Amino acid sequence: MTELVWVGTAYIGGLIASRLSFPPLVGYLVAGYILHSFGIELGQTLARLADIGIELLLFTVGLKLKLRSLLRREVLSVGGLHLLFVTGIASIVFLWLGEQTLGGLILGASLAFSSTVLAIKVLEDNGELSSLHGRGVLSILILQDIIAIALLAFADGRQLSPWAFALLILPVLRPLAHRLLTVSRADELRLLLGVSLALAGGVSSEIVDISADIGALLMGVMLADHPQTDDLANKLWGLKEVFLVAFFLQIGLADLPDRAQIINALGLLGILPLQGVLFFVLFLLAGLRSRTAFISSLALMTYSEFALITTGAVVKANLLSSEWNATIAVAVAGSLAIAAPLNRYSHQLFSRFEPFLTRFEKKTGHPDRLPESIGMAEWLVVGMGRTGVSAYNALHQQEKRVVGLDADPTVLESLLAEGRRVIYGDAEDPELWAGLPLDRVKCIILTLPDFEARCSAVRQLRKREYAGQIGTICYFPEEKQKLGQLGANFMIHPLVEAGNQLARQLGRDNSRLRE
Structure with a gap:
């Protein structure tokens, strides 16, 4: 009965949110708050489902991880500089507020991350996932995800076990994993293989006293260059989204935000446009045209689901007070609610502001430049x-x-x-x-x-x-x-x-x- 209440409330919340042109996950968070107000408690089953959702998310990130895409100039310069700038400012703010500096540093870095779920969904809906700016956004998101994994490992505070080096045998198992994916031709077999490998990565990491999230990521990386990884990622996408519903529900079930937490969340939302401006400036400095920079910046102008995960880890490690869980949850939900309609009309918005924005372009030889001739073509x-x-x-x-x-x-x-x-x-x-x-x-x-x-x-x-x-x-x-x-x-x-x-x-x- 409890499971039916969870799923039904999440569905209604997601449906209402989508009808209002918001991402469904905003509705899931609100559904969690509603369930909490009715006295429904967070159970072990929901917590485990949420853990599986995170492991599947990181496994699919690993599937898309290609070193060549991360070494592009705009990815390293824009993603890296944005992360350093936001982390530095956030750390100063947390120090000023009297919070623990280390916890503030980790949380500040997590606030520089953008929503992978929303950005990919927007680019996919617009048919722009494989475009030049779509690939750039995706590469920056993957770079952010990798840094988020490192932050999670650091916040987890576990001492590195000597057995942790046993994970280095994963590359040795790579031919076996590739072979299994090749012979698994039926759709359901590939789906089961993906889930099995993600969970196996999590279990093997926990055995050697490392975060399960890292093991799931490494399992995905092991398959990253297989020709069927895109197909596998697509099959896991819907299943991963279902399990992540549990993660968003548990955020709301954990606690209701009070007035002070809501005010802090609104303050974070108030500085979100500055992050968008920072992305825009960095993209222009990297040589992209104003149109590409503007659309990419809107796709990245959100707070990430990873901010919820890292906040939970920081609070669990007693590096920040527990009140930040509810604050960041409201800030993430609010950022997604704001970004969804803006991204839907990103091209129209740019057309309106084009005369002003094009003044800031650099004249470079970047591949983003417009063609000047098509020769004698008819x-x-x-x-x-x-x-x-x-x-x-x-x-x-x-x-x-x-x-x-x-x-x-x-x-x-x-x-x-x-x-x-x-x-x-x-x-x-x-x-x-x-x-x-x-x-x-x-x-x-x-x-x-x-x-x-x-x-x-x-x-x-x-x-x-x-x-x-x-x-x-x-x-x-x-x-x-x-x-x-x-x-x-x-x-x-x-x-x-x-x-x-x-x-x-x-x-x-x-x-x-x-x-």
């Missing part, structure tokens, strides 16, 4: 996924002068290595269409997966009075209608067209057989 394919590449190849076989455009640096690198003519560009960027020379271009083909991105591109092209043809894809009748109203000339449903092509091809083959 056809432009925007979005070089499977559909875009197929369109490019068909035009190339007809000896058309065609150029591809995409916002994913890894896609461009691969296509350039294959000898295709491709350039970098974000289709939702008005500055791209305003400056791109299209006088020779007869037709532009839009194969972007995101509907809003296609609408934005058509709108911008017609706004600059592009007179050529615009062809694009659509998946629903209402999409076709809106794209047509915006100015697209030709629209097809990829799956419908595949069926038509299959029928035509089989029909021709049967006719030949009869002849």
Whole structure:
């Protein structure tokens, strides 16, 4: 019965939050406070489920950990400098408040972390996870997560056991783990393998007297370069989110914030825009354009779920008073509630402030720069996924002068290595269409997966009075209608067209057989 109350209340809270355009986890935290007010206590079952959620979270972070992505200039400079600056300021504030300096230092560092859950969700919903700024944000989040793990280990206060070095045998087990993932072809088997490895990492770490979180992370790192890690991470995503609900519930169940704690939380929320400004300035200094810096800064302008975890560890180690648990919980929930709608309209917000923000750009040779020419191209394919590449190849076989455009640096690198003519560009960027020379271009083909991105591109092209043809894809009748109203000339449903092509091809083959 208790479990049903937990799950049902969390669902209702998450549903109400999502309907109000807030992240569901804001609703989970509120649900915890409501349950606490009704006298429902935190049980061992919920605490263990919360621990599993954290272990799965860190395991998936390990799966995405690639050293090359962390060594990029903007990742180290922006992520590192932001962390040092915020940690220093927070430490001074905690010292001024009379709190323990060491606890304040750890908590200050944790306040520099951004919400991994919200940022990835926003980028994924906008179809920007693989874009240049999406990869930059993800790399900074992973860097922050690694530092958070180190802080957790430090705050935990455990003496390093000689048996801890037994974890060094994990690389030896790497071929076995890779083999297990390769032979686990069924979806449920891969899911079970991922959960098993995450829990095994936690148990093995606890045996040698190390935090279970670190063991789960190391297990993920062990699989990081396997070709199926993305698939495994995607399968674990939903399960991890379910278990993390228990973590957010237990925060609210632990204690209700009093007036002083709410005031402190509001103070933390008041300085959150300064963190966004700091991110923006650092991104500009790293050579990114103002648009990329602005969208990335909004995605990172939150307090992280890890702040809740590190605060709990600091309080448990008696480095700070227990009142900070409730304060940080309210601050994290409030930051997510503020950031969610801002990120939803990040492109529109930048368009409004673009004349002011572009003044601060540095003129550098960073890959984020806009293309200045497309040569003698007469056809432009925007979005070089499977559909875009197929369109490019068909035009190339007809000896058309065609150029591809995409916002994913890894896609461009691969296509350039294959000898295709491709350039970098974000289709939702008005500055791209305003400056791109299209006088020779007869037709532009839009194969972007995101509907809003296609609408934005058509709108911008017609706004600059592009007179050529615009062809694009659509998946629903209402999409076709809106794209047509915006100015697209030709629209097809990829799956419908595949069926038509299959029928035509089989029909021709049967006719030949009869002849």
